[in-house]
Amino acid sequence: xxxxxxxxxxxKTRAKNLEDSALAAFKALGIEYQELDRWNCCGAVFSLAxxxxxxMVAPVRDLVRAxxxxxxxxxxxxxxxxxxxxxxxELMKHEEVKRKTINDFMNEEPxxxxxxxxxxxxxxxxxxxxxxxxxxxxxxPLGGLKIAPYYGCTLxxxxxxAIDHPDSPTLxxxxxxxxxxxxxxxxSSTVCCGSYQALGNPEAALKVSFDILxxxxxxxxxxxxxTCPLCDYNLGRRQDDMLRKYEGAKDVPVLYFTQLLAIxxxxxxxxxRFELNRSxxxxxxxxxxxxxxxxx
Amino acid sequence: MALVISRxxxxxxxxxxxxxxxxxxxxxxxxxxxxxxxxxxGDHIDTFPRKIMALLQLGRMEELxxxxxxxxxxxxxxxxxRCPRGIDITKVMEALRLTRLRQNVNYVEPSxxxxxxxxxxxxxxxxxxxxxxxx
Numbered sequence: 001x002x003x004x005x006x007x008x009x010x011x012k013t014r015a016k017n018l019e020d021s022a023l024a025a026f027k028a029l030g031i032e033y034q035e036l037d038r039w040n041c042c043g044a045v046f047s048l049a050x051x052x053x054x055x056m057v058a059p060v061r062d063l064v065r066a067x068x069x070x071x072x073x074x075x076x077x078x079x080x081x082x083x084x085x086x087x088x089x090e091l092m093k094h095e096e097v098k099r100k101t102i103n104d105f106m107n108e109e110p111x112x113x114x115x116x117x118x119x120x121x122x123x124x125x126x127x128x129x130x131x132x133x134x135x136x137x138x139x140x141p142l143g144g145l146k147i148a149p150y151y152g153c154t155l156x157x158x159x160x161x162a163i164d165h166p167d168s169p170t171l172x173x174x175x176x177x178x179x180x181x182x183x184x185x186x187x188s189s190t191v192c193c194g195s196y197q198a199l200g201n202p203e204a205a206l207k208v209s210f211d212i213l214x215x216x217x218x219x220x221x222x223x224x225x226x227t228c229p230l231c232d233y234n235l236g237r238r239q240d241d242m243l244r245k246y247e248g249a250k251d252v253p254v255l256y257f258t259q260l261l262a263i264x265x266x267x268x269x270x271x272x273r274f275e276l277n278r279s280x281x282x283x284x285x286x287x288x289x290x291x292x293x294x295x296x
Numbered sequence: 297m298a299l300v301i302s303r304x305x306x307x308x309x310x311x312x313x314x315x316x317x318x319x320x321x322x323x324x325x326x327x328x329x330x331x332x333x334x335x336x337x338g339d340h341i342d343t344f345p346r347k348i349m350a351l352l353q354l355g356r357m358e359e360l361x362x363x364x365x366x367x368x369x370x371x372x373x374x375x376x377x378r379c380p381r382g383i384d385i386t387k388v389m390e391a392l393r394l395t396r397l398r399q400n401v402n403y404v405e406p407s408x409x410x411x412x413x414x415x416x417x418x419x420x421x422x423x424x425x426x427x428x429x430x431x
Binding site: 008009010013014015041043044045047048049050051052055078080153156157158159166167190191192194195196197198199200201204205207208228229230233237 | 316317318319336337339340367368370371372373374376377378384386387389390391394403404414416417418419420421422423424425426427428429
């Protein structure tokens, strides 16, 4: 089945480790995909003001591109892009007056009525590939690596675009278990990392991220796995600031779910781009012989 | 601190403006405090969302315009999914931000940011941050 693929801005630069590992996994799983032609930034956040339709133009234009490709499903990897595109899609499906205004305004594009289905890759793995089929493709099971799955906000809230139950999700757990990892459940797995407050109130974002990591570590996690480049910045990249600022801070390996998938599928280490993660990530995986099995 | 409430202290225009921008009926709030207890930024905001809802009900524009809460809110939607009255508090926070931003008053000023402050930030942080905190 062919799907269209929406990457998003950060996946072409800082988060190449999210994109490259996912695209290699698409291939290994036989997912036929095509990247959208002339895609643009989705806006990263969904506009929450009732009279603000101009910020819907960016995500809707991407949805129109997906419709033009003729694939019914558009897969995203970044959870913020997923949220923004899926909510814009819901608006175009259900809010007739706003839909008409947006379609009239974008008169250079064909009218759009929410025909495309926006799907996050984690949901795609569960619903289209299936855990059983995925398990049969695992070449290098994760050998009981203790993994804390971090959902963050945008995969679970609001409810109308949630990929699982907003307060007690299980999808990420199922994913990690399918790959042979041991899941470390922790209450902060659905707590916000501070998101864009990395820009506005970086100290507040640092503290909430530190609390999330401390929660995972105190329950015995070897590593945190996530889906969003902004979470990766707050929880991964900013650990250097935490190590300087907070007593007892530990260096916690953080990786994208697609990197975990690529390892388990036995794909080339090159597609994982571990040079973009904290160096502790590759060190951990090497020490557990999880990089030995992958094709060099 | 006690609040003096009278017709004079209630700015109904402001109340209506926030209601219109957010599309929310905050008169429905019955002050249970679930939003305040759920807020991940609880340690960093100066006023909890429950109190903000009360101030909105009373039309206390003066107090509301000085709060840091809408600017520390990360739009995580936890309060929204848990509100037993079905109020989208995240939208109320956005409306409070917009009452300032639409007067062309930025909360973060891109031109004042030092290169070393932003060099490390990924695009996703810059786009989302500027969308929420600049006009």
